[in-house]
Amino acid sequence: MDSRDERLAENQRTFRHANERLGELADVQDGQRIPFLCECADIACLGRVEASLGEFDVIHEDPYRYFVLSGHLRIDGEEILEQNDRYDVVSKEAL
Numbered sequence: 001m002d003s004r005d006e007r008l009a010e011n012q013r014t015f016r017h018a019n020e021r022l023g024e025l026a027d028v029q030d031g032q033r034i035p036f037l038c039e040c041a042d043i044a045c046l047g048r049v050e051a052s053l054g055e056f057d058v059i060h061e062d063p064y065r066y067f068v069l070s071g072h073l074r075i076d077g078e079e080i081l082e083q084n085d086r087y088d089v090v091s092k093e094a095l
Contacts (some may be wrong), residue, residue: 008041008075009092012066015039020060023053030054038087040072047072049087065091 019036026034031052038047047069051059059065067087068074074090082089 005075008073011041011043012039012075014043015045016060016066019056023056026053028053036067038069038072039066040068041075042073045069045072051087059089062091065089 015037016039019039022034022036028034031054033050033052034056035048036051036056038045038049040047049067049069051067056067059067065081067089070083070088075092078090078092080088081091
């Protein structure tokens with residue numbers, strides 16, 4: 001992986017860690033959606049992914065899966081696993 005892709009992957013990990021913290025602090029009812037940060041590779045992205053804590057937990061059981069807004073920046077080698085009207089689930093190879 002080249003240094004650009006490594007930097008982009010680090011951006012995604014930063015967003016993911018912020019979302020994990022948000023999930024820990026959220027005081028919501030079962031199924032209630034939270035505005036998580038888009039986990040695309042664009043450090044300037046201000047997008048929000050509406051998802052429940054349950055959806056977040058299922059998607060992030062795999063450390064190489066992220067959720068992003070449709071059409072947002074992806075890293076070479078990422079594959080879209082699932083799409084819905086709120087977000088895409090993408091997977092990447094281990095870095």
